[in-house]
Amino acid sequence: MKPATLHRIAIWSVLLLFAAFFLVPLYVMVATSLKDMAQVRGGSLLDLPNGLDFSAWRKAWSEACTGTDCGGLKPFFFNSILMVVPAVLISTALGAVNGYVFAKWRFKGSELMFGLMLFGAFMPLQVVLLPMSQVLGWFNLADSIWGLVIVHVLVGLATTTLFFRNYYVALPDELIRAAMLDGAGFWRIFWRIVLPLSTPILVVTLIWQFTAIWNDFLFGVVFSAGDAKPVTVGLNNMANTSSSVKEYNVDMAAAMIAALPTLAIYVLAGKYFVRGLTAGAVKG
Template sequence: MPNAMTKTTSLAQRLLRYGLYAILLVMAFVYLMPLWVMLLTSLKDVEEIRTGTLLSLPGSLNFDAWGKAWGSACTGGTCEGISPYLMNSFMIVIPAVVISTLLGALNGYVIAMWRFRGSELFFGLLLIGCFIPFQVVLLPMARTLSFFGLANTTTGLVMVHVVYGVAFTTLFFRNFYIALPKELISAARLDGAGFFRIFWRIVLPLSTPIIVVTVIWQFTQIWNDFLFGVVFSGFDTQPVTVALNNLVNTSFGGKQYNVDMAAALIAAAPTLLVYVFAGKYFVRGLTAGAVKG
């Protein structure tokens, strides 16, 4: 009798496991379907798109749409593709991510390890920045950038993303540092290490997991941003998201959906690659303390 019950329980567990796998496969299929449709469409010519269906396979692989999206598609008044704007996005994202990550690490270190009068109030006020809608800061940002002569420049966009992102990076680092052993800092102080020496020699080398989390978060947020890009950029400094919008809404002749889809995939490729190659480190960083404290 116990053997029969054991077999029944084992069978039920296997069925439950297979059921969960089936549900996950279905959800993965639903989630990836738009990406699959975009890829198929980008590999077809216009006539094949008109006569076929969304899920029909291309008769032959045709990469002409990719070449046009990269170097000759019209984005408003110019027909240079999205490649120049892709470079603009990298020129905005890389310094903004580096600066906001370093500032967040330093701020989190101060708030978590070097308590001062009003530190909790300061941290609470800083967190307000995480919940301020983008639209609220548009006018003050525009006035500030104009005052400093940074309107419509790449440097101005970098500063906008640094200012808006530093509240998030500070939150991440503070929650990570609050879980570090206080004995490390106390021992370093007894040995005569100062504020910055402790930060550079002890705290920062232990911060690899949360640095990965912060870099992925900031890279994704800044790369995918459209509102700040369309408001604060000039004609020559537009990020790729703005260029993609201009390409889709520019029509000379018939609508070329294959070019639009190819351009969208090119624009999304950096963030997709970041998550494919660094997604597991993002999860490890979160579980290592990014949401503690």
């Protein structure tokens, strides 16, 4: 056998090993969610389910108890949708404009301002909990979905600005100068020239923000209460609700329901995410 063939076999073997390592927990979750409790108690984690039993999924969606409320994950799931959609769109739009300014319309002190803004991308999130709580309280937005939207927009603004700024730096300055000579202003250049060229980084930012906001637990548990809790908080409450019999199949089904949106995003748009990450990597 040729050395090149052996090398390829070795690479594929290692990749398949790592893929199996990361996929086994997902398999266990899906398989357990499709089993009844008799098979869960009497079998192995790796056993295939005896059949496609979706009763645990139905219970996790609309019947399981999260504390004293036994309405399942359904209300929490829709709370997350109401929170994620505006937060992702607003933070992405503001990041695009900020990145456009810092890359193509630099002003005195812009580099310092951009550097200071980057602190937000690397600052521990726990630092903002107390001041953010005070600000939300002043505006009567505490324990509300719109309060969570504002928190995620502000926290994500540094990252989205960084993404767009690094991407726009790689765009030729001649495009901007030519448009300015033709009489185009700030917003016309942005809408007509820059934004149509931004599809790769738009996809990256939308996926990044959607995943980060949907999976967030810290802000959800601190800044939400009552009917405004996101799905991660509902999942935590469901898993910690004590009952006479611990239904692991329901817990696994609930975890899968909470993870399905992000899994779907990466399955459907994963290749565009990778392309977008590398599109602006030449300059920065």
